[in-house]
Amino acid sequence: MSEERKNRITVEILGQQYVIIGKESPNHIRHVATTVDEKMKEIRNKNTFLDTNQLAVLTAVNAVNEYIKLKEKYDRLQERLNQLESDTNQ
Amino acid sequence: MSEERKNRITVEILGQQYVIIGKESPNHIRHVATTVDEKMKEIRNKNTFLDTNQLAVLTAVNAVNEYIKLKEKYDRLQERLNQLESDTNQ
Numbered sequence: 001m002s003e004e005r006k007n008r009i010t011v012e013i014l015g016q017q018y019v020i021i022g023k024e025s026p027n028h029i030r031h032v033a034t035t036v037d038e039k040m041k042e043i044r045n046k047n048t049f050l051d052t053n054q055l056a057v058l059t060a061v062n063a064v065n066e067y068i069k070l071k072e073k074y075d076r077l078q079e080r081l082n083q084l085e086s087d088t089n090q
Numbered sequence: 091m092s093e094e095r096k097n098r099i100t101v102e103i104l105g106q107q108y109v110i111i112g113k114e115s116p117n118h119i120r121h122v123a124t125t126v127d128e129k130m131k132e133i134r135n136k137n138t139f140l141d142t143n144q145l146a147v148l149t150a151v152n153a154v155n156e157y158i159k160l161k162e163k164y165d166r167l168q169e170r171l172n173q174l175e176s177d178t179n180q
Contacts, residue, residue, distance in 0.1 A: 056146030
């Protein structure tokens with residue numbers, strides 16, 4: 001349990017309503033939901049044979065893939081910044 | 091159509107098989123699938139009332155949320171790096 005204030009936002013994804021609970025702002029949560037809705041529609045247009053469940057799993061796979069690739073880029077950037085800061089301080 | 095070589099990997103997520111096609115390495119694709127499988131199980135443990143479809147959509151929502159937050163951090167880091175590089179070159 002946490003004392004932190006959480007927002008409770010109802011969003012619509014592929015025509016179905018979901019209640020999202022998070023400490024992020026309502027605007028951020030709505031932006032996330034719109035992104036998921038758009039990604040699901042994009043994948044559905046390319047793979048018309050998928051059922052909603054497979055579509056949702058593949059959307060999750062795509063999002064995690066993008067996250068992991070960005071995390072690797074982020075770590076490389078952080079390393080370069082550390083190096084540059086340490087050079088600057090010498 | 092693209093001339094780029096693509097990998098076609100069968101993975102298992104929540105006991106169901108999916109064929110993932112991507113230019114990423116087989117190891118990367120398996121790592122992504124394992125991460126999605128773990129995230130779905132984690133969300134299912136906390137929300138036992140969800141069906142698989144809702145579970146997959148909420149997993150996608152979580153992954154996109156993490157991606158967007160990391161992207162904001164990445165952009166700030168990139169800006170700091172640009173600033174530092176421009177200071178160093180003056």
